[in-house]
Each structure stands twice: as C-alpha cells, then as structure tokens.
Amino acid sequence: MNNPSISIIIPAYNVEQYIKKCLDSLLKQTFQNFEVIIVNDGSTDKTAVICNEYAAIHKNISVIHQQNAGVSAARKIGMQAMKGQYFISIDADDWMEPNMLEELFNTATSNDADLTFSDYDRIYNDHTEIINHQLSQVDPIYYLKAQLGGGMWGTYWNKLIKTQIYKTHAIAPIVGVSMWEDYIVTNLCALYAQKIAYCPKVLYHYNQTNQGSITKQQSVKNHEDILLVIKKLSTAIDKSIYKDILSKEIIDMKLFAKNYLIYSQYKDFKQWKQIFPEVNHYALNTQKRYEKKIIKSILDDKFLLTRILLFLQKYDEKIRRNLNKTLHKICLTK
Incomplete structure (x- = not known):
C-alpha cells in the first residue's frame, strides 16, 4: 500500500485471549488509511498463529516475529518499520472505539499538532473508570507540567504523534526497559513538539482484567527502569528551553x-x-504528619528510627481508618 496516514504499532506477547478483539476494533475503524505492524515478541501461545491469520487476510496488517526481547525492543522494531505520517502504539489486550483514529487524525490535522491526545477509560471486572485529561491550557508547557507532575499518564495508546518528531530527534524506546517505557518516548516527543492538541472524547479502552501484564507487577527491576527513564528525561529537559520552567x-x-x-x-x-x-532537602517540605520525621531520620542516618516511624505511621493510619468507620456507623444508628 502507499504510505499510510497512520502507523499502528502493536507489541504482542502471549495475548491469544485478547488480540482478536484488539485487531477487530482496528478493522472496524471509520478511518481506514492506516497500517498495522504487529511485533510478536517470542510468544509461546497461539498469538503468532492468530497474527499470521489476520495478516494473510488484511493487506494493511503485517507481522514481525522476533525472539523474546521485551516490550520496549518490540516497539522499537515496529517503529523502525513504520511509514505513516503519524503513529500510535497500542497494547494487544486493549481495544478502541470505531471512530478513534478518525477523531485523533482530524484533531491533529486541523490543529497542525505534533502530538494529539484523547481521554480513555479503564475497564475492570466490576466497573469502568473514565479518565479525562482536560488541561487549563493545551500547549507543550502545560502538557509537560501535567505529565511530569503526575497528573497524567505518559501512555502511547491515547496519543497520535507525528512520525517526523520521532525520527528527527532520534527518539527511541530504551531496550530492556518495561516500566515507563512509554513515558520516556511520549514525553520526549512532547518536549520537541511545537503544538499539542486535545480530543475530549473517550476513545480507548484500557483493559485492567489482564493480571499477567507488566504494569500489574512490581519488582526492584521496575524501580530501576523508572530511575533510568527519569535520568534520561531529566537530562533532555536540562538541555531544552523548558529547563527553568519545568x-x-x-x-x-x-x-x-x-x-x-x-x-x-x-x-x-x-x-x-x-x-x-x-532533591533530598525538598522532601522535607511535606506537611504530612509522619513523613517529615521519616525523611529527617534518613538524612541523619538514623535508619532504625526510620523503621520505627514507618511502623507507627502504618498503624496510626490504620487506627484512624477504623475510628472513622466506627464514627460513621455511630452516626448512621442515631
């Protein structure tokens, strides 16, 4: 096919239960000028077979098979192959509204935006949580402030990004990183963006029922990933025009x-x-009851005291919760 308007990168690892729903939601899109690049990251289930079946039927779907190397390596391989004017990377266990690509593309082109983002929802077994990201002002500064300050997630899948931004500034996923591997790429793209646009519609469904996904796991490795991402992003910001502002x-x-x-x-x-x-001394600015004492004990190398304070904090919070519940019950019985 001729160069598509949008490239969609999908890293896939052992997602045989979910990937059909994901791909079907793409095939039902009202906007059809796109390519799908699935990177099968050494799956041991039927993921590869399913991907091959879809690629054999649909000309705009292709599959790259590689030995298991992790999600960041899979995305990098897919991004190296993309040909679209814009790109988006989605997760194989999620799905989209039929008008997602159309809404994002129209918003991006009408605003000449380098990065366009939308709202989304989180799908749990027993409820759905809508996440909207209305900013007081939509521009790179306000967007980055919300991202770095923790008010927004740096996910790939609700963002349409100009491929030129990604390639011109040699941005790429950090191979080996699993946690925040999206945060570093999307925020680097925002750092170099001239214009950012917002589509205030829930267009993407983030599946929270897959307990085997990377984001549901916690480990020392995950923390090391986050530290590496923050170091690299901080270095990039220090070299940018936003150093003092951010x-x-x-x-x-x-x-x-x-x-x-x-x-x-x-x-x-x-x-x-x-x-x-x-930034150690900034941690003392907290107004929370125990945290200032905890930080000071660490700075003074009084680590036994730190553990005691953490223990007291834990049970103080537990007592307060139980007390509030008891008081609430008493009020209801009156």
Missing part, C-alpha cells in the same frame, strides 16, 4: 521515584539518600 516538576518526578525506596517492601534508606541527592 524545574519544580523535575523535582517532583525525582522524589516520586525515590519514595519507592521508603514505602515499598524493598526498603533501602541508604540508597534513597544516594539517588538524586540534589
């Missing part, structure tokens, strides 16, 4: 990553002091 958001992002070393099961207070030490 200074507070960079601090917040670094503190977020450090908190894992205090509040997860993988506690390492000495490492907390050593990672991004330039």
